[in-house]
Amino acid sequence: MLIYGIPEFRLPKTIVQNELDILKKMGVKVEMNFVVGRTRKLNDLIEKDGFSAVFVGTGAGLPKFMNIPGENLVGVFSANEYLTRANLMKAYDTGRAHTPLYHSKKVAVLGGGNVAMDAARMALRLGAEEVHLVYRRTEKEMPARVEEVGHAREEGVIFHMLQNAVRILGDANDCVTQMECLRYELGEPDASGRRSPVPLAGSEFLMEVDTVIVAIGNGSNPLISQTTAGLQVNRWGNIIVDENGKTSIDGIYAGGDIVLGAATVILAMGEGRRAASSINASLAGT
Amino acid sequence: MNRILKKTQLSAEVFRLEVEAPLIAHERKPGQFIILQVDDSIGERIPLTIADADPVNGSITLIFQTVGKTTHLLADKQVGDSIAALLGPLGQPTHIEKVGHVVCVGGGIGVAPLHPIAQAMKAAGNKVTIIMGARNKSLLIMEGEMRKIADDLIIVTDDGSYGRKGLVTHPLKELCEQSPKPDMAVIIGPPIMMKFGAETTRPYGVHTVVSLNTIMIDGTGMCGGCRVTVGGKTQFVCVDGPEFDGHLVDFDNMMKRLRAYKPREDADHQAHHCHLEEAAKALEKQ
Ligand SMILES: Cc1cc2nc3c(=O)[nH]c(=O)nc-3n(C[C@H](O)[C@H](O)[C@H](O)COP(=O)(O)OP(=O)(O)OC[C@H]3O[C@@H](n4cnc5c(N)ncnc54)[C@H](O)[C@@H]3O)c2cc1C
Ligand code: FES
Numbered sequence: 095m096l097i098y099g100i101p102e103f104r105l106p107k108t109i110v111q112n113e114l115d116i117l118k119k120m121g122v123k124v125e126m127n128f129v130v131g132r133t134r135k136l137n138d139l140i141e142k143d144g145f146s147a148v149f150v151g152t153g154a155g156l157p158k159f160m161n162i163p164g165e166n167l168v169g170v171f172s173a174n175e176y177l178t179r180a181n182l183m184k185a186y187d188t189g190r191a192h193t194p195l196y197h198s199k200k201v202a203v204l205g206g207g208n209v210a211m212d213a214a215r216m217a218l219r220l221g222a223e224e225v226h227l228v229y230r231r232t233e234k235e236m237p238a239r240v241e242e243v244g245h246a247r248e249e250g251v252i253f254h255m256l257q258n259a260v261r262i263l264g265d266a267n268d269c270v271t272q273m274e275c276l277r278y279e280l281g282e283p284d285a286s287g288r289r290s291p292v293p294l295a296g297s298e299f300l301m302e303v304d305t306v307i308v309a310i311g312n313g314s315n316p317l318i319s320q321t322t323a324g325l326q327v328n329r330w331g332n333i334i335v336d337e338n339g340k341t342s343i344d345g346i347y348a349g350g351d352i353v354l355g356a357a358t359v360i361l362a363m364g365e366g367r368r369a370a371s372s373i374n375a376s377l378a379g380t
Numbered sequence: 381m382n383r384i385l386k387k388t389q390l391s392a393e394v395f396r397l398e399v400e401a402p403l404i405a406h407e408r409k410p411g412q413f414i415i416l417q418v419d420d421s422i423g424e425r426i427p428l429t430i431a432d433a434d435p436v437n438g439s440i441t442l443i444f445q446t447v448g449k450t451t452h453l454l455a456d457k458q459v460g461d462s463i464a465a466l467l468g469p470l471g472q473p474t475h476i477e478k479v480g481h482v483v484c485v486g487g488g489i490g491v492a493p494l495h496p497i498a499q500a501m502k503a504a505g506n507k508v509t510i511i512m513g514a515r516n517k518s519l520l521i522m523e524g525e526m527r528k529i530a531d532d533l534i535i536v537t538d539d540g541s542y543g544r545k546g547l548v549t550h551p552l553k554e555l556c557e558q559s560p561k562p563d564m565a566v567i568i569g570p571p572i573m574m575k576f577g578a579e580t581t582r583p584y585g586v587h588t589v590v591s592l593n594t595i596m597i598d599g600t601g602m603c604g605g606c607r608v609t610v611g612g613k614t615q616f617v618c619v620d621g622p623e624f625d626g627h628l629v630d631f632d633n634m635m636k637r638l639r640a641y642k643p644r645e646d647a648d649h650q651a652h653h654c655h656l657e658e659a660a661k662a663l664e665k666q
Contacts, residue, residue: 127467168640175603268636
């Protein structure tokens with residue numbers, strides 16, 4: 095995620111590369127192009143390939159969509175896809191990269207987290223003339239860091255608070271042309287403690303856009319749990335671990351977004367360290 | 381790793397590669413695919429179905445048509461060269477079961493992914509009728525292999541240069557009109573062919589499975605770029621598919637999404653699609 099999700103202007107890739115190089119110098123072997131659960135089952139790593147313990151850090155998974163009409167039109171992207179095309183496949187490097195870039199003029203980004211801010215700022219860098227950030231609560235409730243919101247505003251992202259998309263409209267080629275939105279007001283606090291947005295009846299209006307980026311979070315990645323019998327997950331599909339990071343299967347540990355749901359780099363790193371020390375302790379027989 | 385062991389040209393635009401990939405060869409099941417990147421980090425990633433695998437030799441067979449930049453680059457590779465990245469096996473395997481009489485319909489390059497499925501359907505004890513279609517005789521692939529599996533083999537070409545003149549939907553309709561009608565159809569080919577194939581079987585209530593080849597990025601459920609509408613719900617082809625109930629897939633939306641990045645579509649293919657569409661429309665009217 096640090097490579098393909100978070101853009102270069104926020105996290106220079108040389109920093110990630112340095113960290114990786116340190117791990118490699120310490121003797122860590124990196125197997126690339128290996129999907130655990132598909133290329134090889136998790137159990138096989140322990141039962142057949144001689145590994146004594148496995149740590150699962152597969153991160154957040156399937157991007158969430160709004161489930162509104164028009165969401166599969168051409169020009170609607172998950173933030174993951176949009177950022178991956180730009181970061182990893184270097185689609186902006188049109189001279190060299192083979193990955194085609196979708197040319198946008200007016201972009202709407204749905205969501206209020208760090209990912210939404212990154213996507214909005216990336217759209218500006220990729221040449222969009224206007225970028226509109228649409229969030230159904232107010233700036234106070236936004237999960238993004240205050241600094242990120244500030245950066246986005248400074249760069250010219252246009253904020254639309256207490257609004258949300260209800261429908262995306264397209265032309266005869268199914269390309270996005272407009273987005274229908276509703277206005278909201280804040281009601282009673284919900285389970286998360288944030289005041290929940292209540293739609294205002296009859297407040298529909300249209301926004302002219304050619305691109306919609308959906309940045310409303312991710313579900314969990316089901317691949318490992320689907321292909322590993324006996325691995326316990328909660329009702330959101332996050333792997334259940336004990337205070338040492340151990341899962342329901344001996345020798346298998348997990349941490350980071352696959353346990354916490356979409357969280358942070360620092361928490362993920364902390365969980366990795368904690369699991370590593372419990373793996374060490376258990377292998378040393380203490 | 382990923383060394384090319386054997387290369388054959390099957391027709392003007394179609395190539396077969398046998399690639400060293402022992403782990404994938406061992407795990408793969410009919411219906412699954414891989415994602416590859418031909419060269420360095422800026423290359424596009426494309427999905428290809430695993431047409432065959434030899435777990436003893438540790439190799440998989442890929443069959444592809446040169447349509448875009450990446451497939452042309454791949455066709456330039458020689459025996460002994462390696463493919464930079466090969467990831468798999470991905471997707472849900474085909475559900476293989478004894479149902480009675482299965483009609484397998486392959487159009488153009490679609491015959492390649494159809495082959496392992498037809499083979500498995502036969503091995504499960506089904507009667508297997510195969511319909512193969514191509515624009516003309518020189519584009520027909522794998523006739524020998526399919527003949528070995530089929531209880532009945534029907535060949536059609538658009539121009540009548542080999543087999544019957546017409547579209548795969550013609551013999552498919554005739555089979556559906558017979559009594560007893562087939563128990564199941566598996567249709568793999570260009571989207572327009574799968575669409576009209578599914579329309580052909582729909583009135584007869586013959587359960588129809590199609591295999592979708594949408595644009596993909598990660599192939600592991602991370603980006604949502606591969607999403608399609610199936611029965612009104614959004615599904616991710618790379619993790620929920622690639623096979624779906626052909627009677628529920630929104631092909632029109634899928635085709636428009638496929639065209640999102642190719643205004644430069646080869647005029648030849650365009651002409652072929654239009655021809656198919658016209659012919660299929662005529663069929664619909666009957
Ligand atoms: C745009 C964006 C901005 C963000 N901004 C911030 C921020 O400002 N601050 C912050 O703290 N956090 C931020 N985050 C969140 C942060 O990136 C994550 O919390 C963190 O990366 C989680 O680390 P992880 O190790 O659990 O998973 P990830 O970093 O997601 O790594 C998981 C890895 O596992 C791989 N994988 C998945 N399945 C398999 C499998 N079956 N086999 C093999 N490999 C597999 C994936 O390809 C991936 O490389 C941001 C995220 C995004 C997308
Ligand atoms: S290819 Fe990215 S989710 Fe399917």
